[in-house]
Amino acid sequence: MAEESEVLPLLPEPPGEPPLPGIVLLGRFQPFHRGHAWLLEQALSHPDCPTEMPVRIAIGSANQPEDLVNPWSAQEREQMVRAWVHDQAPHEEDRVEVVAIPDIDDPPNWVEHASRYHGGPGIMFTSDAPTAALYAAADWPVVNVELMQREDYEGWRIRDTLQMLSTVTEHEVSIEVACATIPESVSRLIIDNGWHARLAFMGLPVEPVG
Secondary structure, three states, rough: OOOOOOOOOOOOOOOOOOOOOOOOEEEOOOOOOHHHHHHHHHHHHHHOOOOOOOEEEOOOOOOOOOOOOOOOOHHHHHHHHHHHHHHHHHHHOOOEEEEEOOOOOOHHHHHHHHHHHHHOEEEEEOHHHHHHHHHHHHOOOEEEEOOOHHHOOHHHHHHHHHHHHOOOOHHHHHHHOOOOOOHHHHHHHHHHHHOOOHHHHHHOOOOOOO
């Protein structure tokens, strides 16, 4: 979260016209892990989600500075989503859309703000109770699903593992460990590009100079 004195730019800017209603999955996806993949699979096949509607991945915190909580840019996270879709659901590539949304730190006005990016009332598809409540209060239809093994797919745990792997030199060993919680296509994207290496230098105490 930014300091109170710091105002984050609202980037990216919203499109001139919001997209047509879709099935929205909202998250930070830091990184896109097996819990997210399961949720996306459910959205693509759920009986309450019309197949003619796009499934729109809404990537939050798009304007947050790089740190241990938000180590990957919105563009990198979009690549993670698209890598999984290309590998596991190639027939749905045209249906899955990705939008990036900046934070505003204002929950009561979040849905109005986010709708400028992900479109007006379609269907919110979520396993997160606060998100479900927020969108239901804004008169969105909401599909609640229970995320299996939620404790295994907590983002901070997965980032801790990737931070540890940033010190491991055996490439395939790193991918094997990452695959326990991250789909293989996404694990390879992260490890092959060295996106986990930056975690080694985050969160360390810095000695003042002078």
